[in-house]
Amino acid sequence: GYYYRVNRKGSITDVNNNLKKLTREINDRVTLDTVKYEYLSKNYEQLTDEIKNWYFDELIGLYIEKFNYLYEMPDSANVFNEFRRTILNFTRDNSVKNASFKDKAKLQIIKNSLLGRIYYMYKKKVGSFN
Structure with a gap:
């Protein structure tokens, strides 16, 4: 027989794995987009x-896209602060x-850290952020 152990959502091990996964996803996407950006900037100066x-x-x-994880995983604040600094x-x-x-409006929202308040108000009004 086999015994399959499934991590419960919200368990300590699940939160750590999700934070690592989130960090990796964000870093991978930023790295990939940065490589594309540098290549395009170098080879297509007219654009x-x-x-x-x-x-x-x-x-x-x-x-x-990833902002809702900030509220699902409070430990992700450092990841988002670093990402916010990258954008700024x-x-x-x-x-x-x-x-x-x-x-430009999105940038102002991020600059002034308003996204959290908007997200909180929306979640409170609608109930969930899908």
């Missing part, structure tokens, strides 16, 4: 603004002047 805007959009999209450092060093209004 500099479009490439910056694409990279900026990828970073912001990933941050928002990029925008500080690079002009994203041609970014859409929507992306």
